[in-house]
Amino acid sequence: MAGNRAASADPDALSWYEATARQRVVALADPGSVREFLPPTERRMSPHLPLFDLPRAFDDGIVVGRATLDGKPVLIAAQEGRFMGGAFGEIHGAKLVGLLRAAIELKPAAVLILFDTGGVRLQEANAGETAIAETMRAIVDARAAGIPVIGLIGGRAGCYGGGGLIAGTCSRLAVSEGGRISVSGPEVIETNKGAEEFDSRDRALVWRTMGGKHRRLIGGADAFCADTVAAFRRAALDLIGRAPAFDLDTLEAEQARLESRIERFGDCRDATDVWARLGVNDPDSVPAMDTRAFDETVARVREANHDAR
Amino acid sequence: MTEWRGERNDRDARVQAGRVHADGKVVPAGSVVDLLEAILRPGDRVCLEGDNQKQADCLARGLAACDPAKIHDLHMVQSGIVLPEHLDVFETGIAKRLDYSYSGPQGARIARMLYGGQIQLGAVHTYLELFARYFVDLTPNVALIAGVSADRDGNLYTGPNTEDTPTVVEATAFKNGVVIAQVNQIVEKVPRVDIPGDRIDFVVEADTPFYVEPLFTRDPAAMTETQILIAMMAIKGIYAEYGIRRLNHGIGFGTAAIELLLPTYGEKLGLKGKIATHWALNPHPTLIPAIESGWVKQIHCFGSEVGMDRYIRERPDIFFTGADGSLRSNRAFCQTAGLYACDMFIGATLQIDLMGHSSTITQSRVAGFGGAPNMGSDPHGRRHPSDAWMKAGREGQIVGDPALMRGRKLVVQLVETFGEKLVPTFVEKLDALELARKIGLELAPVMIYADDVTHIVTEEGIANLLLCRDADDREQAIRGVAGYTEVGRGRDRAKVEELRARGIIRRPEDLGIEPLDADRALLAAKSIKDLVHWSGGLYEPPAKFRNW
Numbered sequence: 001m002a003g004n005r006a007a008s009a010d011p012d013a014l015s016w017y018e019a020t021a022r023q024r025v026v027a028l029a030d031p032g033s034v035r036e037f038l039p040p041t042e043r044r045m046s047p048h049l050p051l052f053d054l055p056r057a058f059d060d061g062i063v064v065g066r067a068t069l070d071g072k073p074v075l076i077a078a079q080e081g082r083f084m085g086g087a088f089g090e091i092h093g094a095k096l097v098g099l100l101r102a103a104i105e106l107k108p109a110a111v112l113i114l115f116d117t118g119g120v121r122l123q124e125a126n127a128g129e130t131a132i133a134e135t136m137r138a139i140v141d142a143r144a145a146g147i148p149v150i151g152l153i154g155g156r157a158g159c160y161g162g163g164g165l166i167a168g169t170c171s172r173l174a175v176s177e178g179g180r181i182s183v184s185g186p187e188v189i190e191t192n193k194g195a196e197e198f199d200s201r202d203r204a205l206v207w208r209t210m211g212g213k214h215r216r217l218i219g220g221a222d223a224f225c226a227d228t229v230a231a232f233r234r235a236a237l238d239l240i241g242r243a244p245a246f247d248l249d250t251l252e253a254e255q256a257r258l259e260s261r262i263e264r265f266g267d268c269r270d271a272t273d274v275w276a277r278l279g280v281n282d283p284d285s286v287p288a289m290d291t292r293a294f295d296e297t298v299a300r301v302r303e304a305n306h307d308a309r
Numbered sequence: 310m311t312e313w314r315g316e317r318n319d320r321d322a323r324v325q326a327g328r329v330h331a332d333g334k335v336v337p338a339g340s341v342v343d344l345l346e347a348i349l350r351p352g353d354r355v356c357l358e359g360d361n362q363k364q365a366d367c368l369a370r371g372l373a374a375c376d377p378a379k380i381h382d383l384h385m386v387q388s389g390i391v392l393p394e395h396l397d398v399f400e401t402g403i404a405k406r407l408d409y410s411y412s413g414p415q416g417a418r419i420a421r422m423l424y425g426g427q428i429q430l431g432a433v434h435t436y437l438e439l440f441a442r443y444f445v446d447l448t449p450n451v452a453l454i455a456g457v458s459a460d461r462d463g464n465l466y467t468g469p470n471t472e473d474t475p476t477v478v479e480a481t482a483f484k485n486g487v488v489i490a491q492v493n494q495i496v497e498k499v500p501r502v503d504i505p506g507d508r509i510d511f512v513v514e515a516d517t518p519f520y521v522e523p524l525f526t527r528d529p530a531a532m533t534e535t536q537i538l539i540a541m542m543a544i545k546g547i548y549a550e551y552g553i554r555r556l557n558h559g560i561g562f563g564t565a566a567i568e569l570l571l572p573t574y575g576e577k578l579g580l581k582g583k584i585a586t587h588w589a590l591n592p593h594p595t596l597i598p599a600i601e602s603g604w605v606k607q608i609h610c611f612g613s614e615v616g617m618d619r620y621i622r623e624r625p626d627i628f629f630t631g632a633d634g635s636l637r638s639n640r641a642f643c644q645t646a647g648l649y650a651c652d653m654f655i656g657a658t659l660q661i662d663l664m665g666h667s668s669t670i671t672q673s674r675v676a677g678f679g680g681a682p683n684m685g686s687d688p689h690g691r692r693h694p695s696d697a698w699m700k701a702g703r704e705g706q707i708v709g710d711p712a713l714m715r716g717r718k719l720v721v722q723l724v725e726t727f728g729e730k731l732v733p734t735f736v737e738k739l740d741a742l743e744l745a746r747k748i749g750l751e752l753a754p755v756m757i758y759a760d761d762v763t764h765i766v767t768e769e770g771i772a773n774l775l776l777c778r779d780a781d782d783r784e785q786a787i788r789g790v791a792g793y794t795e796v797g798r799g800r801d802r803a804k805v806e807e808l809r810a811r812g813i814i815r816r817p818e819d820l821g822i823e824p825l826d827a828d829r830a831l832l833a834a835k836s837i838k839d840l841v842h843w844s845g846g847l848y849e850p851p852a853k854f855r856n857w
Binding site for chain 1: 846
């Protein structure tokens with residue numbers, strides 16, 4: 001099928017944003033190294049969706065498995081943003097939690113989570129919320145066992161809701177321009193606070209506020225990649241090599257950093273105000289910058305790199 | 310004694326009354342209501358310029374704020390019902406009758422008001438038809454128009470969105486009407502004169518720049534593989550086969566996909582220079598890759614498109630531009646070009662019945678037609694041949710003297726079998742008929758009549774209606790490409806196979822197209838940002854289309 005043909009495509013040319021979850025996993029890992037757990041042939045599907053007369057996916061919208069990355073063993077989970085916006089349901093969440101728990105035994109060089117999610121699936125909200133909590137707990141356990149957990153964010157659905165919370169517990173995050181990280185989505189904010197507060201249809205505003213460039217500049221993400229699978233692979237390898245320690249010092253530093261962020265930027269009306277305060281010379285030019293120009297800008301912003309995200 | 314100057318004297322009196330609120334021709338935005346109340350009379354025919362894109366919004370707000378006790382029962386004659394104010398005036402009684410063409414964004418409200426009897430509807434016209442009636446029996450008494458700038462003498466610069474303005478002004482100014490223009494600013498000298506000052510009676514400096522709707526931007530990121538498959542079939546099975554050089558595209562995702570496939574799939578088929586060279590088209594951002602790849606020779610535009618101004622300015626070999634460098638569009642001329650000088654119209658619709666009649670009107674939405682019925686009709690007044698036109702003529706005509714055979718315009722409907730929210734596109738009976746019955750319309754609002762449609766393309770295949778020889782052929786040809794809709798499942802399988810053998814229905818495999826090749830990788834641009842790159846940074850997409 002079309003998916004397979006594109007999956008064999010050159011990772012340098014394959015767009016992360018455009019690719020399916022399975023295409024991302026296959027092109028990200030060393031060629032031929034991926035072994036999927038509970039693949040679609042097992043048909044582990046949502047027990048809840050039929051109640052709502054909704055179609056199910058044979059893999060419940062997530063690919064999990066093991067592979068090698070530059071020869072090192074890794075565990076990988078990839079959410080499929082095209083199935084229900086990559087949202088967490090019971091099976092979807094259980095596959096991710098199971099993978100993270102397996103990491104404690106298998107001791108891979110890292111666990112990679114390829115986020116592409118709008119958050120919890122409304123139709124199985126309790127199971128989904130539980131899955132979010134269990135996932136965060138499992139990530140903490142894995143990190144405590146010395147296994148870095150790296151989040152890669154550049155899919156169409158972004159990384160929202162519980163996905164945004166989980167991303168916050170990862171060791172390191174890589175993001176592309178198209179990727180978005182937040183908890184409440186643009187429409188949710190607009191619905192609750194009004195279009196004057198946040199106009200969800202102003203997509204430039206959405207990306208300025210939640211997009212990859214903003215997250216990278218304020219240090220919410222640790223690497224910025226071009227929208228190719230190859231760029232995400234390089235970023236993943238780099239981030240595995242410099243995962244921060246997981247201890248009380250790191251957590252306290254993170255807390256201190258969050259507090260100082262609110263203090264410094266709390267009165268900003270727009271992301272461009274934040275960037276100006278960070279010392280970006282021409283904040284208005286940031287959205288249009290190509291990857292190279294943006295990398296140079298980031299290099300001049302000191303606090304973009306920090307062990308405490 | 311016969312009075313021959315009644316209208317003229319009446320016009321002079323209105324202008325005189327309006328002058329009280331003006332400094333020369335210039336009226337401050339704050340005096341709009343006073344000006345309109347001085348000039349308008351109950352029962353007037355009024356064109357409140359609402360085009361496909363450009364809106365005289367400041368004057369619309371002014372009209373809606375007039376006192377219904379003074380100004381009432383107006384007869385609105387305008388092509389677009391786009392702003393809420395366009396309908397507000399019917400709720401307050403300021404307006405009573407309506408003749409229009411298009412009501413996209415207000416389609417649902419207009420339907421409710423028609424059912425509720427708040428609007429007395431004359432007709433839903435095609436653009437050219439409404440423009441024509443401006444000169445015969447719907448000549449406006451007062452026209453409220455919009456431009457970018459004007460000088461104190463009233464010389465008007467419309468900017469790239471000239472659209473309907475010259476037509477509206479022509480009909481009003483030369484038949485004793487009063488023309489009021491809102492402009493974004495009053496200047497010493499306009500960049501170019503689109504409307505000479507002696508046709509404009511009053512100029513209002515608007516409080517905010519007039520609103521323009523970005524109607525023609527389709528985000529490549531939202532394009533599906535089904536749309537790509539349909540586009541591939543259209544290119545190979547219709548564009549290539551008939552050698553379509555001169556054409557018009559609708560605004561749907563299907564035709565946008567065709568635009569994005571020209572430099573990739575079209576190139577692979579060796580079609581560059583052989584198809585899609587001359588266009589009657591708005592400046593679609595999705596056409597940028599084809600333009601930059603040298604596919605397109607020239608484009609005449611109905612209107613402009615938000616964000617395309619700088620790009621157009623830098624491509625005067627392709628677009629019609631003024632001495633000032635900016636686009637000159639003109640809806641009436643471009644519609645005429647689409648009607649007479651194009652060999653094909655291809656666009657989408659919401660409903661198609663068993664004979665091939667189509668309509669964008671559903672029971673809850675009266676979207677109007679715009680230009681589709683003009684461009685999507687076979688012009689019986691055409692007298693110049695072209696290979697594409699003659700080939701279609703030969704396919705359609707089997708009786709009569711071959712020496713007297715004439716050509717046929719290709720009118721192609723490009724649809725997915727199920728539309729938004731899985732609503733079937735193919736229906737036994739158009740909703741338009743039910744609407745006509747409910748509100749008592751003499752003429753059902755059909756967008757394109759069956760006898761004008763030559764091809765229907767869906768993800769299941771192409772139905773060539775020209776080759777159908779009787780009503781049964783036609784019905785089964787339509788059912789045969791209607792997929793899993795009720796209409797599609799009601800097909801006579803043996804008959805459909807017979808039609809396929811006769812080349813009336815063609816499946817992707819009959820065209821040598823592998824459906825699994827329909828991949829987004831084929832799109833010359835996969836995102837709005839890709840379009841910006843193709844344009845060398847000249848295309849400036851509006852914020853709602855950006856994801857950076």
